Amino acid sequence: VKYQFPDNFWWGSAASGPQTEGKFEGDGKGQNVMDYWYDIEPEKFFNNVGPDNASRFYQTYKEDIQLMKETGHNSYRHSIQWSRLIPNGVGEVNQAAVDYYNDLINEMIANGIEPFMNLYHFDMPMPFQEKGGWLNRETVEAYVVYAQTCFELFGDRVKKWFTHNEPIVPVEAGYLYQFHYPNEINLKHAIQVGYHEMLASAMAVKVYHELKLDGQIGIILNLTPSYPRDENNPEDVKASIIADAMFNRSFLDPSVKGTFPTELVDIVKELDMMPEIKEGDLEIIQHNTIDLLGINYYQPRRVKAKETPINHEHGPMPEDYFDNYEMPGRKMNPHRGWEIYEKGIYDILTNVRENYGNIPCFISENGMGVEGEEKFRNAEGIIEDDYRIEFVSEHLKYVHQAIEEGTNCLGYHMWTCMDNWSWTNAYKNRYGFISVNLDKNWERSIKNSGRWFKQVSDNNGF
Numbered sequence: 001v002k003y004q005f006p007d008n009f010w011w012g013s014a015a016s017g018p019q020t021e022g023k024f025e026g027d028g029k030g031q032n033v034m035d036y037w038y039d040i041e042p043e044k045f046f047n048n049v050g051p052d053n054a055s056r057f058y059q060t061y062k063e064d065i066q067l068m069k070e071t072g073h074n075s076y077r078h079s080i081q082w083s084r085l086i087p088n089g090v091g092e093v094n095q096a097a098v099d100y101y102n103d104l105i106n107e108m109i110a111n112g113i114e115p116f117m118n119l120y121h122f123d124m125p126m127p128f129q130e131k132g133g134w135l136n137r138e139t140v141e142a143y144v145v146y147a148q149t150c151f152e153l154f155g156d157r158v159k160k161w162f163t164h165n166e167p168i169v170p171v172e173a174g175y176l177y178q179f180h181y182p183n184e185i186n187l188k189h190a191i192q193v194g195y196h197e198m199l200a201s202a203m204a205v206k207v208y209h210e211l212k213l214d215g216q217i218g219i220i221l222n223l224t225p226s227y228p229r230d231e232n233n234p235e236d237v238k239a240s241i242i243a244d245a246m247f248n249r250s251f252l253d254p255s256v257k258g259t260f261p262t263e264l265v266d267i268v269k270e271l272d273m274m275p276e277i278k279e280g281d282l283e284i285i286q287h288n289t290i291d292l293l294g295i296n297y298y299q300p301r302r303v304k305a306k307e308t309p310i311n312h313e314h315g316p317m318p319e320d321y322f323d324n325y326e327m328p329g330r331k332m333n334p335h336r337g338w339e340i341y342e343k344g345i346y347d348i349l350t351n352v353r354e355n356y357g358n359i360p361c362f363i364s365e366n367g368m369g370v371e372g373e374e375k376f377r378n379a380e381g382i383i384e385d386d387y388r389i390e391f392v393s394e395h396l397k398y399v400h401q402a403i404e405e406g407t408n409c410l411g412y413h414m415w416t417c418m419d420n421w422s423w424t425n426a427y428k429n430r431y432g433f434i435s436v437n438l439d440k441n442w443e444r445s446i447k448n449s450g451r452w453f454k455q456v457s458d459n460n461g462f
């Protein structure tokens, strides 16, 4: 073994309730925003495949947990579906959901897989979406009640909790770049939504700590290191600092340090777009920082000083402050159109060590989306995804280096365990260690990468 990882390193993968369980309203689940959007605009979803066609984990989790074992998982992240547990968002708790989550958690533990539970993965209960979703302060209050319900029901066994997955995504997707409902372009709304998500997170952290449940609570952030076109050009560097403040530090700073970056606050004030902040909010954010940081890393952001004219059509936008830079020669994933830059993971981990008090952290998502993966299935029916093995091992080398240099990184979770449904992309990009054959009744089979990962986990390195 050349790259040996620390003892008790977390090897596993991540997924979410909405992407794996499916809609299955039969068991008392309420409607969430994705279910609703699919009902009204199915054509927005790749091949018209919606959330009711997720990978059926709700029915097959027992068998799926065996496959997790066979692929070396000692931990796995799932998310509780708010609208499954509390169908109207507030009020009555759905007993079928309590039974299901209890059984899921117990089954994982019995099989040596530590459950990591996330509370929010883009799945706003519809009764709250109708009132504006995260725009509305009432959602924050309801979310905190939901969080407390989860801690009280499952917190005796679940020791790793997360308040949100990628809170920047509802901001970007719903209110800036139009890839999730409600499809707006409205920076003022985007800022309010982000602020409320952050406040809700701090309030949930507070409740969790008050319950003294002997576990850790954190947040999962997709961090995209912002590299300037030219490090010696102060205008490029300034653009990269602003992009970093907007897309990374906007959640990273308040989550870990309890404060918002001044670069961002200055811009928001200048635009006269300060969110509604109630008395005492900022103290809550300041005093209720996280115990554990989950880092999702897929690709970096490359920026340069603004050169193109500002587009005023929709009012102010983040891109008024920088231009994206398509660096010549950068390595691209030909399938997903995302840059592959392995060293980015090291840069993030180093930044967390140097500038965020070396808070305990782990890689909570990293992975390679591939279209048309069926063509790599061999005669034995196994998908030969050696590109994924290379992708993961090249990233792991940098994780290893950061740990050697002192970063407190405790694990690596790939996105994802088994191919799953992904928002508007549905099943277009496959990410799993395990394939799901949609033409063969959702049949599962372990890919080459899953077999490889088992060895990595068994050897605690590679």
Ligand code: BGP
Binding pocket: 016, 019, 165, 166, 222, 296, 336, 365, 369, 415, 422, 423, 425, 429
């Ligand atoms: C992350 C999300 C996941 C998943 C993944 C892959 O940002 O946390 O939920 O969607 O991206 O995304 P896609 O299938 O669009 O390539």
